[in-house]
Amino acid sequence: MLExxxxxxxxxxxxxxxxxGPTAKALLASGGSIGMLLSLLVVSVVANRGLRPARAAxxxxxxxxxxxxFAAAVPTPTGFVAGSITALALLAMTIPLLxxxxxxxxxxxxxxxxxxxxxxxxxxxxxxxxxxxxRVLAADIQWSRWLLLVYSGxxxxxxxxxxxxxxxxxxxxxxxxxxRALRFVREDRIFRLTLIVWMxxxxxxxxxxxxxxxxxxxxxxxxxxxxxxxxxxxxxxxxIARLLLSPLWGRLFDRMDFLSLRAALNxxxxxxxxxxxxxxxMPGLLAGAVIFxxxxxxxxxxxxxxxxxxxxxERVAEYMSVHTFxxxxxxxxxxxxxFNIVAYISIGALGWVCAAxxxxxxxxxxxxxxxxxxxDPATTLIEEGTxx
Numbered sequence: 001m002l003e004x005x006x007x008x009x010x011x012x013x014x015x016x017x018x019x020x021g022p023t024a025k026a027l028l029a030s031g032g033s034i035g036m037l038l039s040l041l042v043v044s045v046v047a048n049r050g051l052r053p054a055r056a057a058x059x060x061x062x063x064x065x066x067x068x069x070f071a072a073a074v075p076t077p078t079g080f081v082a083g084s085i086t087a088l089a090l091l092a093m094t095i096p097l098l099x100x101x102x103x104x105x106x107x108x109x110x111x112x113x114x115x116x117x118x119x120x121x122x123x124x125x126x127x128x129x130x131x132x133x134x135r136v137l138a139a140d141i142q143w144s145r146w147l148l149l150v151y152s153g154x155x156x157x158x159x160x161x162x163x164x165x166x167x168x169x170x171x172x173x174x175x176x177x178x179x180r181a182l183r184f185v186r187e188d189r190i191f192r193l194t195l196i197v198w199m200x201x202x203x204x205x206x207x208x209x210x211x212x213x214x215x216x217x218x219x220x221x222x223x224x225x226x227x228x229x230x231x232x233x234x235x236x237x238x239x240i241a242r243l244l245l246s247p248l249w250g251r252l253f254d255r256m257d258f259l260s261l262r263a264a265l266n267x268x269x270x271x272x273x274x275x276x277x278x279x280x281x282m283p284g285l286l287a288g289a290v291i292f293x294x295x296x297x298x299x300x301x302x303x304x305x306x307x308x309x310x311x312x313x314e315r316v317a318e319y320m321s322v323h324t325f326x327x328x329x330x331x332x333x334x335x336x337x338x339f340n341i342v343a344y345i346s347i348g349a350l351g352w353v354c355a356a357x358x359x360x361x362x363x364x365x366x367x368x369x370x371x372x373x374x375x376d377p378a379t380t381l382i383e384e385g386t387x388x
Contacts, residue, residue, distance in 0.1 A: 001129045001154050002091060003122070005068075006032055008235045009133060010084050011213040012227060013144045016137075018077045022339040029210035029339075031085040033331025035092030036324040042093045043321040044178035047170035053097035053317060054165035061162060064090040065155035072148035084148075087155065092328070094162075095304075096320035101167045103308055103316040109254065111308060112301050116250025119300050120243055127239035134231025141227070171314045181318040182325075184311075191310050191319070193368060194259070195326055201266050201361035202327060204354035206334035208273050214339070215277060215347055222280045233289045241293025242300065249298035258309050262302055263365040268295030270355040270362075277351030 010028050014020035020028075046056045064087040071083025106114045133150075136143050185192050212234050216225045225233075252261055272295055276288025311319035342350060 001122075001125050002151065002158065004126050004130045004133065004235055005084075005151050006088055007126075008130060008213060008231055009137070009147060010088075011210055012137065012217060012230060013080070013141075013147070014077075015213065015217045016227070017141050017144045018080060020077055020081070022343075023336075024077060024081050025210065025214070026335040026339045027081060027085055028088075029335035030332045031088030032092040033206075033328040034085065035089030036095065036328025036331060038089070038093055039096050039321040039324040039328065040181055041178045043096050043170065043181070043317050046097065047317070050169050052167045052169055053100045054162050054167040057094040057097045057101075058159045058162035060090045060093050061155050062159040065152050065159065068148055068152040068155055072145045072152060075145060080148075087151070091155070092324070095324050096317045099304060099307065099320040100170065100317035101165060102305065103313055104168050105166065108308070111305055112250040112253030113247070114250075115305055116246040116253075116301055119246045119250075119297075123239045123243040123246060123297075127236050127243065130231045130235030130239065134228045134235070137231075138227035170317050181322050184315075184319055184322060188310065191307075193364075194262070194306070194310075195323065197262070197361045197364050198323070199326060199330055200364075201269070201358045203330045203334050204357035204361075205269055205273075206331050207338035208277065208351060208354050210335050211338055211342070211347055211350070212276065214342075216285075221347060233285050237286065237289040238293030238296060241290050242297040245294050245297040246300065249301050252298070253301045253305065257369065258302070258306060259365045259369050261298070262306075263362040263369070265295055265298045265302060266358050266362040266365070268298070270358040273351045273355050273358070278348045 006029075010031075011025060014025050014028055018024075042056075042060075045051075046053060067083050067087035067090060069083075071080050071087065074080070074083065102111065102115060133147055137147070185195060213230060215221050216230045216233060218224065268291060272288050272291035274288075275284050275291055278284065307319040307323055308316055338350065
């Protein structure tokens with residue numbers, strides 16, 4: 001349910017209720033990324049204070065409830081943007097902590113499958129909520145502030161649930177710098193290669209992510225669609241596709257070489273961008289929404305759990321904090337680049353550029369897989385017995 005805030009409705013409110021400018025919209029799109037940038041610090045503090053990851057995540061989401069409540073209570077563009085960005089950042093800070101919780105509670109041989117089952121619940125709730133909220137806002141955009149209060153309540157409920165989860169304290173790192181976890185980039189070659197590829201692919205994907213709502217809601221790109229149609233194309237349809245395909249991707253994650261899986265997902269994202277942004281016709285929009293949902297189903301599992309394929313069990317949160325840090329870095333910059341570059345080129349042209357970047361990232365992965373197989377056909381990239 002909370003993912004619909006960042007995915008659809010906060011940007012929709014910014015465009016249609018507050019008539020926000022490009023900077024405000026870019027900042028909203030970057031809210032979660034700001035939290036990811038701080039993940040190295042968050043994991044370091046949690047480890048050094050001996051906190052359990054689930055309890056620390058509960059504290060962060062409780063603060064998120066207050067922040068979203070502030071966005072609802074202060075009916076100005078500044079109050080809305082400030083409260084929303086803070087809430088999204090706090091939610092993103094929980095990501096490496098929750099990955100450690102998955103490591104502690106899900107066995108390695110079925111971690112992808114079990115995670116995909118939880119994702120089905122999350123996706124189903126998001127799709128249903130997006131459909132309902134879209135209808136409400138289409139009837140009267142003035143309901144926007146009440147929607148923010150609903151999000152505040154969802155944050156609070158999440159905090160209660162997280163507080164009840166079991167997890168082990170993180171390995172202490174003493175008084176070392178929060179940036180110490182970056183040493184894994186230097187020491188682990190496959191980890192480093194995957195981060196480089198993810199930076200190229202992720203920057204392209206994050207440029208186009210917020211542009212979906214902009215493309216459908218801004219009169220500059222054609223007659224703006226109703227809130228119900230925007231919610232359908234950016235929330236309901238992609239989430240239905242995610243719901244149906246999530247179990248399959250979970251099983252593939254458990255059984256398939258990770259780099260090959262990531263390359264296949266990248267191609268799906270590239271196809272989705274081209275289909276969605278190169279035409280305002282409904283068939284193209286529908287095809288793009290479906291392909292995006294299918295790819296995102298695999299992306300959910302791969303993005304959240306991939307470090308469990310690389311990291312020692314006690315270092316999963318640190319590895320994940322590095323990954324989320326770089327995701328946050330590109331997530332802050334990419335929307336700013338996208339919202340400003342479309343002043344000079346069409347969204348369709350930007351879509352082709354981003355699709356090419358994603359294909360290039362996939363080719364790097366394919367070359368790595370082929371190189372390893374040529375060197376030793378019997379060797380997989382990730383040795384499950386020693387790396388999970």
